[in-house]
Structures are given as structure tokens and as C-alpha cells.
Amino acid sequence: MILQTTTTLLTFIIVIFSVYLFFAGHYTPGGGFIGGLMTSAALVLLLLAFDKKTVQNALPFNYLSVAAAGLMISIITGVIALFFDVPFLTHTFGYVELPLLGKTALTSTLPFDLGVYLVVVGVAMTIIQTIGESE
Amino acid sequence: MSLIHLVILSPFLLAILVPFAHKYFKSIHTGWFVLVLPLVLFIYFLQFLSTTMNGETYTSTMKWIPSIGIDFVVYLDGLGLLFALLITGIGAMVVLYSIYYLSKEKEALNTFYVYLLMFMGAMLGVVLSDNLLVMYSFWELTSISSFLLISYWYHREKSRYGAQKSMLITVFGGLAMLAGIILLYLMTGTFSIRENIANVDLITSHELFVPALLLFLLGAFTKSAQFPFHIWLPDAMEAPTPVSAYLHSATMVKAGIYLVARMSPVFAGAPEWFWLVSGFGIATLFWGSFSAVKQTDLKAILAFSTVSQLGLIMSLLGVGSAAAYYDYIGENAYTIATLAAVFHLINHATFKGSLFMVVGIVDHETGTRDIRKLGGLMNLMPITFTLAIIGAFSMAGLPPFNGFLSKEMFFTGMLQASEISAWNMETLGMIFPVLAWIASVFTFIYSMILVFKTFTGKYQPEKLDKKPHEAPIGMLIPPIILASLVVIFGFFPMLLKGVIEPALYSILPSNVLSVEVKIYHWHGFNTELFMTIGVILVGVLLYLTVAKWGKIYEWFPQRLTLNKLYDGGLVALDRGASAFTKSHMTGFIRDYLVMIFAFMIVLLGVLLFSTDAFNVNLTNVAPAGIYEVILALVMVISAVTILFVKSRLAAIIALGAVGYSISLFFVLFRAPDLALTQLIVETVSVALFLLCFYHLPELSKKMDKLRFKVTNFIISLGVGLVVIFIGLSVNSSKLFESISSYFEAASYKEAGGKNMVNVILVDFRGFDTLFEIAVLTIAAFGIYAMIKLRLTDKKGGVKGESK
Numbered sequence: 001m002i003l004q005t006t007t008t009l010l011t012f013i014i015v016i017f018s019v020y021l022f023f024a025g026h027y028t029p030g031g032g033f034i035g036g037l038m039t040s041a042a043l044v045l046l047l048l049a050f051d052k053k054t055v056q057n058a059l060p061f062n063y064l065s066v067a068a069a070g071l072m073i074s075i076i077t078g079v080i081a082l083f084f085d086v087p088f089l090t091h092t093f094g095y096v097e098l099p100l101l102g103k104t105a106l107t108s109t110l111p112f113d114l115g116v117y118l119v120v121v122g123v124a125m126t127i128i129q130t131i132g133e134s135e
Numbered sequence: 136m137s138l139i140h141l142v143i144l145s146p147f148l149l150a151i152l153v154p155f156a157h158k159y160f161k162s163i164h165t166g167w168f169v170l171v172l173p174l175v176l177f178i179y180f181l182q183f184l185s186t187t188m189n190g191e192t193y194t195s196t197m198k199w200i201p202s203i204g205i206d207f208v209v210y211l212d213g214l215g216l217l218f219a220l221l222i223t224g225i226g227a228m229v230v231l232y233s234i235y236y237l238s239k240e241k242e243a244l245n246t247f248y249v250y251l252l253m254f255m256g257a258m259l260g261v262v263l264s265d266n267l268l269v270m271y272s273f274w275e276l277t278s279i280s281s282f283l284l285i286s287y288w289y290h291r292e293k294s295r296y297g298a299q300k301s302m303l304i305t306v307f308g309g310l311a312m313l314a315g316i317i318l319l320y321l322m323t324g325t326f327s328i329r330e331n332i333a334n335v336d337l338i339t340s341h342e343l344f345v346p347a348l349l350l351f352l353l354g355a356f357t358k359s360a361q362f363p364f365h366i367w368l369p370d371a372m373e374a375p376t377p378v379s380a381y382l383h384s385a386t387m388v389k390a391g392i393y394l395v396a397r398m399s400p401v402f403a404g405a406p407e408w409f410w411l412v413s414g415f416g417i418a419t420l421f422w423g424s425f426s427a428v429k430q431t432d433l434k435a436i437l438a439f440s441t442v443s444q445l446g447l448i449m450s451l452l453g454v455g456s457a458a459a460y461y462d463y464i465g466e467n468a469y470t471i472a473t474l475a476a477v478f479h480l481i482n483h484a485t486f487k488g489s490l491f492m493v494v495g496i497v498d499h500e501t502g503t504r505d506i507r508k509l510g511g512l513m514n515l516m517p518i519t520f521t522l523a524i525i526g527a528f529s530m531a532g533l534p535p536f537n538g539f540l541s542k543e544m545f546f547t548g549m550l551q552a553s554e555i556s557a558w559n560m561e562t563l564g565m566i567f568p569v570l571a572w573i574a575s576v577f578t579f580i581y582s583m584i585l586v587f588k589t590f591t592g593k594y595q596p597e598k599l600d601k602k603p604h605e606a607p608i609g610m611l612i613p614p615i616i617l618a619s620l621v622v623i624f625g626f627f628p629m630l631l632k633g634v635i636e637p638a639l640y641s642i643l644p645s646n647v648l649s650v651e652v653k654i655y656h657w658h659g660f661n662t663e664l665f666m667t668i669g670v671i672l673v674g675v676l677l678y679l680t681v682a683k684w685g686k687i688y689e690w691f692p693q694r695l696t697l698n699k700l701y702d703g704g705l706v707a708l709d710r711g712a713s714a715f716t717k718s719h720m721t722g723f724i725r726d727y728l729v730m731i732f733a734f735m736i737v738l739l740g741v742l743l744f745s746t747d748a749f750n751v752n753l754t755n756v757a758p759a760g761i762y763e764v765i766l767a768l769v770m771v772i773s774a775v776t777i778l779f780v781k782s783r784l785a786a787i788i789a790l791g792a793v794g795y796s797i798s799l800f801f802v803l804f805r806a807p808d809l810a811l812t813q814l815i816v817e818t819v820s821v822a823l824f825l826l827c828f829y830h831l832p833e834l835s836k837k838m839d840k841l842r843f844k845v846t847n848f849i850i851s852l853g854v855g856l857v858v859i860f861i862g863l864s865v866n867s868s869k870l871f872e873s874i875s876s877y878f879e880a881a882s883y884k885e886a887g888g889k890n891m892v893n894v895i896l897v898d899f900r901g902f903d904t905l906f907e908i909a910v911l912t913i914a915a916f917g918i919y920a921m922i923k924l925r926l927t928d929k930k931g932g933v934k935g936e937s938k
Contacts, residue, residue: 021811024890025890025893025897026887026888026889026890026893026894027888027889027890028889028890029807029808029811029890029892030808030811030890030893031808031890031892031893031896031897032897033812033896034808034811034812034815037812037815037816037819038815041815063915064915064916064919067911067912067915067916068912070908070912071908071909071912074904074905074908075905078901078902078905088902089901089902089905091886091897091898091901093886093887093888107886107887107888107898109886109888109894109897109898109901112897112901112904113893113897115908116897116904116908119908119911119912120908120911122912122915123911123912123914123915124819126915126916126918126919127914127915127918130918130919130922130923131823131826131918131922133922134922
């Protein structure tokens with residue numbers, strides 16, 4: 001009971017930290033890879049505290065699809081560059097006025113990193129879940 | 136492409152049509168369709184006689200691979216024409232003979248004639264090609280078609296054995312010849328035989344001259360069944376008799392003779408050529424005739440006889456090559472040897488072809504070829520008997536047949552050879568006429584055995600499967616034609632002047648100005664005549680007493696025969712290869728790893744020290760702080776612990792300690808991204824190791840210490856040292872500045888990021904990252920598939936199939 005309560009609390013903190021790592025990657029240590037691993041660590045914690053069914057109901061993801069989607073996003077980021085007549089995977093960046101955040105630096109590496117993030121989460125969770133399920 | 140190209144390729148074209156003829160005209164023997172072609176070709180080639188007799192040649196080019204100088208160049212001179220006439224003429228007779236020999240109902244005629252036509256076309260290609268590589272292609276095609284023809288009755292084991300043997304030996308020689316061709320090309324830069332002959336000075340002075348010569352001779356000797364490569368020919372007698380008559384007496388075995396004759400202008404004049412060609416020729420002559428006497432199978436006698444006669448021709452060509460070196464006894468004294476070679480070539484094709492057909496008739500009509508079962512067939516098969524007498528007497532070298540003439544000239548050539556005053560011939564020269572004479576005695580004996588053991592003596596009908604009677608007329612016509620040629624050439628040898636003379640000019644080098652073809656029966660009382668008389672006298676004596684001295688063949692140790700050597704060699708090769716494979720392909724991964732690492736140590740270590748690449752330069756080494764030293768000690772201690780702990784759990788934890796110290800190193804060396812990643816990855820992998828540990832099966836879970844093995848210790852020590860040396864050397868010699876300064880400058884300006892590592896990962900080198908995440912995805916899918924996909928159930932059967 002203590003574990004489950006703590007877990008619910010901790011999971012949020014870990015997820016927020018992982019999201020921070022993910023977004024901060026371009027300026028400070030972090031990035032898609034570490035962010036993804038952190039997120040999966042949070043999910044593993046959930047798996048440890050609750051049984052697999054509960055977690056599956058709360059987060060109904062097929063993690064293989066998550067990994068595939070991440071790979072897809074990364075590739076599409078690269079392909080988009082081709083439409084602007086520049087080589088595959090050329091990135092760009094710029095400062096945009098966003099409604100909530102104000103002036104923000106946005107770069108096209110972010111969706112690429114998002115792909116990395118999703119792949120890492122998908123892969124880590126797939127491996128852990130598959131091994132955990134097997135007899 | 137001109138007509139003559141079409142002529143050479145016409146057998147192949149007809150071979151395509153043969154199966155259709157066989158299928159749609161079932162009532163007619165397929166051979167009749169085939170027969171037309173060699174006849175037409177024979178007449179076509181006869182037209183060229185007038186061209187070559189005038190000393191002219193005919194050339195025609197068809198482009199094949201012009202960019203590397205390989206074109207189908209047809210070059211028709213005296214030598215080529217002689218062979219082309221032999222191939223088509225005897226080819227026509229063999230086809231006619233085979234029509235009566237092979238039964239329409241029982242045999243697969245379509246394959247037989249397809250193979251035979253393939254062979255005919257290939258053989259024409261060999262003798263008429265000027266381009267060496269084209270010739271080589273046709274050469275191998277003769278090997279292949281001969282292989283197919285020998286194994287025509289492929290359900291017999293002996294046929295397959297003989298076919299394999301001939302294939303292995305002739306292809307071995309063919310490949311050697313290919314190497315020789317390439318060497319010639321290296322010397323002169325051309326594949327054309329004529330251009331090579333024109334550049335003969337360049338070739339003789341080149342250092343590759345002798346290797347090329349040896350390789351060409353290897354090709355010629357294997358094809359022409361010279362000692363010690365003759366062993367395939369007796370086993371090739373499992374082929375149908377028309378095939379033996381055509382391939383193994385008249386044409387294919389003469390391809391090697393053709394090659395020697397054709398390349399004579401290039402190689403002749405060198406002592407190596409003289410000694411190898413005439414030496415192997417005379418050895419083959421002796422050994423073939425000696426071995427023929429002990430055979431009991433008619434075709435085996437003829438096979439060894441062919442071997443021996445080919446040796447005779449080869450030795451004559453060898454002696455004739457002395458003409459290229461010098462001529463000091465009279466005018467062109469050694470050309471008579473070449474003349475004898477060409478003349479005997481024709482003679483041998485005629486009498487050996489007819490003898491094979493005679494043997495085929497005997498086999499066909501009595502059901503056996505064993506001379507111990509045969510006898511007294513003279514009255515039953517008078518025509519066959521007459522043909523056999525003519526062929527065998529000509530083979531033995533008796534007057535008035537053509538064999539007598541070529542044998543006389545052979546003796547002349549050999550006697551002259553003993554008078555060559557160079558190349559150690561003063562001391563060894565007498566071997567030639569003596570061996571030649573002894574071989575002729577044996578030739579006489581087996582020729583007599585062939586005729587008289589078969590046709591005279593007691594008739595033993597109880598031993599024969601069939602009731603013998605005279606053969607059908609169609610089977611007799613071809614040997615009758617050939618035997619008549621034996622007699623005609625015997626009485627009127629000058630008829631062949633027009634064929635022989637141009638052939639001589641092709642073989643002999645250009646420094647021989649004039650050759651006069653003079654072949655007469657009567658030369659007066661000279662040494663050669665007395666030698667022949669001696670052959671006959673001693674031969675008759677030995678033939679009559681063969682029962683007494685025949686035991687000498689049993690003295691020869693059976694274990695030491697060349698066939699035993701060949702068979703043993705094949706078995707030893709097979710066993711050796713298998714033992715060699717088993718010796719290192721053990722199936723244990725640890726053995727392969729030892730090999731891989733040992734190879735790595737040797738390769739890298741030797742390279743490092745042999746090229747003087749090893750150096751230690753400590754000038755740009757950063758000072759080591761106290762933290763680094765402590766951390767390194769921790770790492771070393773935990774790494775060593777892994778090796779010496781008893782339990783696996785402790786090893787896993789020690790491994791984790793190594794991983795975490797690495798991540799601390801990353802911290803120390805200011806690599807926060809790496810430190811973070813290493814920390815998490817190490818955690819995950821330790822967790823996975825623990826998982827594996829937990830699932831180890833109970834039975835083999837022995838908590839043993841790692842056993843000490845000397846090999847492994849040396850190998851691991853070696854790998855470690857080599858890697859350290861390489862690391863030191865690499866670090867000591869930085870050749871240029873690192874490019875990292877660019878990334879430092881550009882990561883914010885061009886990519887808008889301040890985390891340089893991440894910018895490199897996703898922007899500058901995003902391509903790598905893309906595939907790394909692909910790798911991760913594949914790994915995930917792989918693990919998922921391995922665990923979820925269980926095709927075999929617990930009993931070991933496959934799920935889908937057990938239903």
C-alpha cells in the first residue's frame with residue numbers, strides 16, 4: 001500500500017523529470033534517449049507496484065507500435081527536408097511567438113528527438129514486458 | 136560472321152533440332168538426320184584443299200568480345216584443315232556406324248546425337264580457332280561432351296567412374312592450359328596464335344617462357360593421354376563403341392597432339408620442349424604397348440594401343456622440334472620426324488577407327504569382348520576378319536599397309552634423334568631408337584593377339600551369349616572404307632602429299648625453308664628395314680611363347696599402379712579434406728573464438744611491429760589526477776573479481792560495479808550525457824543479467840570457479856597487449872587536428888543548440904542516430920518474436936505440422 005501510494009506520487013515526478021530532460025536536451029544534458037529511458041523507468045516502477053493488467057488498463061499502449069511510430073516520426077522528419085530541396089535530415093531552427101510560452105526557440109530536431117524518445121520507450125517497455133510475461 | 140563460322144557452329148545448331156527429329160520422326164533412326172551434316176562439312180572442307188596446297192591460308196573474324204581482344208577468329212591452314220577433314224570424315228563414318236550399332240528402340244538416341252554433335256562442333260572449333268581463349272572454350276566443351284558420351288549408359292557404375300576420371304584429368308590439364316594462355320598473353324599482349332608466333336623472339340627470351348611451356352604441355356599431355364595421365368583412356372572404354380572409335384582414337388585424344396603441333400612454332404627449339412615432348416612421348420609409347428599385351432578385353436587392348444600410338448606421334452613431334460634449333464645433318468634432317476608424325480596421325484585415325492568398329496562388331500555379334508571367351512570367328516565373320524587383319528597389320532607396321540611406311544619413318548626419325556649433338560643427346564640419345572624398337576615389338580605382339588586370339592583358334596559357342604554371325608552391311612561399310620584407305624594410303628602414300636605438306640608448313644618454324652614429302656615403300660637395305668625385320672622376327676617368337684614369359688606382368692606390384700595412385704589420391708583427398716575440416720570446424724564456439732582472436736593477435740601484432748608503427752610518445756598526455764587513479768583501481772579490482780569469483784551472482788554485481796565506475800569516469804571526464812545514459816543502461820543490463828541468472832536450469836547449475844586454461848590465458852593476454860600497444864601508438868602519433876573545434880563553433884550558430892553532444896546526435900550526425908534507433912527497434916521486435924513465437928511444442932515437434 002505504501003509502495004503503491006509512493007509510486008503514484010513518484011511516477012509523476014519521474015515523468016515530469018523525463019519530459020524536462022527530453023526538452024532540455026538541446027541546451028543542457030539530456031535528450032530523447034535519456035528522456036525515453038527515464039519515462040520507461042517510471043512505467044517500470046508502475047509495473048512493479050501494480051500488476052500488469054492494471055497498468056495495461058491505465059496506459060493502453062502497444063509498445064511495439066510506439067517504437068514503430070517513433071521510428072516513423074524520425075524518418076518523416078528526415079524526409080520532409082527533401083521537400084525543401086535540401087539533403088535528407090537537414091534541420092532548421094527559428095524563434096517563434098507561441099501563445100503560451102512567448103518567444104521560443106523551436107528546431108526541427110525536436111520531432112526527430114521525439115522519435116528517438118518514443119523508440120526508446122517502446123523498446124524498453126517491449127523488452128521488459130515480454131520477458132516479464134514469459135514463463 | 137561468315138560461312139565458315141556457321142560451318143563450325145552448325146553441329147550445335149543441328150544439335151538443337153535433333154530432339155525434335157527424334158520425337159516427331161519416330162520411325163526413322165535419328166542418326167540418318169545427323170549423317171548429312173558431317174558429309175556436307177567434309178565436302179565443304181575438301182574445297183579448301185586447293186587453297187592450302189598453294190600455301191595460302193584462310194582467315195575470317197567474328198567479333199565476340201573485341202574490348203579485350205577475344206574474337207572468334209577462324210584460321211584455316213594445312214594443320215587445321217587436316218584435322219577438320221579427319222573430324223568430319225571419320226565423324227560421318229562413325230554416325231553411319233552408330234545407326235546400325237545403337238538400337239532405335241532401346242537407346243536414348245536423342246541424347247547420344249546431341250552429345251556427339253556438340254563434340255563435333257567443339258572439336259572443329261578447337262582446330263580452327265586462332266584465338267587462344269576461343270580455342271580454350273571449345274577445348275573444355277570437348278571435355279564436357281566427352282564426359283557426357285562416356286557416361287552415356289549412366290546407370291552403369293563403371294561408366295560413371297570412367298566419365299568422372301576422364302573429366303577430372305582432362306579438366307585439370309585444360310585449366311593448366313588456360314594458365315599457360317594467360318602467361319602467353321602477359322608476354323605478348325595478344326591471344327592470337329599467329330601473332331604469338333610472330334612474336335616468338337619476345338617469348339623465348341621472356342622469363343615466363345618455361346612456365347608457359349610446362350602449362351601448355353600439361354594441357355596437351357592430359358588430353359592426349361600421355362604417361363602418366365593416360366589412365367583415363369582405358370576407363371573411357373565404357374562408352375559406346377562408336378564413341379570410343381570417334382573420340383578416343385581419331386579426334387579428341389589428338390587434340391593434345393594438335394596443340395603440341397600448333398604451338399611448336401612458339402616453343403620448339405628449346406631443350407625443355409624437346410625433352411619433355413619426345414621423352415614423355417617415348418615413355419608413353421613404351422608403356423602403352425607394354426601394358427596392352429596383358430589386357431584381356433579387346434577395347435582395353437585398343438585403348439592402350441591408342442595411348443602407345445599417341446606417344447609415338449608425340450615423340451616424333453618432339454624430335455621434329457629439333458629442326459627449329461638447328462639442322463646439321465644434310466638438309467632439314469629432322470623435318471622427316473614431323474612428316475612421320477603427320478603421316479602417322481592420318482594412318483592411326485584410319486586403322487584405329489576401323490579396328491574399334493571391328494571390335495564393336497565382334498562385341499555386338501557375340502555379346503563379349505573378352506579374348507579368353509572368343510576364338511574361331513574367322514569362318515563365321517569373314518569380312519570382319521579381313522578388316523581386322525588389315526587394321527592390325529597396319530598397326531603392327533607390316534608392309535604393304537600404311538602403318539609400315541609411318542613406322543619406317545618413325546625409325547628414321549628416332550635414329551636421327553640419337554645423332555643430335557646437343558642437350559645431352561650424346562649420352563642419352565641411344566635410348567630413343569632402343570625404346571622405339573622394343574615398343575614396336577610389343578605393338579606387333581598385341582596386334583597379333585588382337586587378330587588371332589579373336590578370329591582363329593577354337594570356337595567356343597558355349598561361352599558366348601549370342602550365336603555369332605556376320606554383321607549387317609551398314610555396320611560394315613564404315614570400317615570397309617577406313618580399311619580401304621589403309622590399303623590405298625599404303626600403296627599410294629603420295630596421294631596425301633597435298634594434305635601433309637601444308638600441315639608441315641604450319642608445324643615447322645619459318646627457318647625451315649623447304650619440305651619435300653617423299654614417302655616410298657622401298658628405301659633399299661638400310662637400318663630401318665633391318666629393324667622392322669627384327670621386330671617381326673622377335674615379335675613372332677614372343678607371340679608364340681607369350682604363355683611362358685607373360686608372367687612378368689605379375690611381378691609388377693599391383694599396389695604401385697597409376698590407377699591405384701589415382702584412386703588412392705582421390706580417397707586421400709576426400710579424407711584429408713574431411714579431416715582438415717573436422718580439425719578446426721569443431722562446432723564449439725570457444726574454439727572459433729580462440730582462432731579468431733589468435734588470428735587477430737598475429738595479424739595486428741605482426742603488422743604493428745613489422746611496419747615499425749609501434750611508438751610511445753608521452754608528450755601530449757594529460758596528467759592523471761587522484762580521482763582517476765582511484766577510479767581506475769576500483770575498475771581493475773572489480774574486473775579481476777569477475778574472473779576469480781566462484782558465484783555467478785558475484786560476477787554480475789562486479790560487472791555492474793565496472794559499469795558504474797565507467798559512468799563515474801564519464802562524469803570525471805565531463806561527459807554528462809554519456810554518464811546519464813551509461814548509468815541507466817548499466818542498470819537495465821544488470822537487471823537483465825540477474826533475470827538470466829535466475830532462470831538457469833537447476834541441473835547444470837554448478838557453482839564452479841572459472842577453470843584455468845593456458846590457451847585462453849595466452850590468447851586473452853595477447854589480445855589485451857595488442858590492443859594496448861595499438862592504443863598507445865595511436866595516441867602517440869596524432870597526424871592532424873581534430874575537427875571538434877568546428878562543432879564547438881557551429882553548434883549554436885548553425886543548429887541553434889547549446890548541448891553539443893545532442894546537436895551532433897540529432898543534427899550534424901542525425902543519420903547515425905536514425906539507424907541506431909532502428910537497431911533498437913529491431914532488437915525489441917527480435918526479443919518479442921523469440922519469446923512469443925514458439926513453433927515447436929514441448930515435445931520437440933513443430934506446431935503447424937503436428938496437426
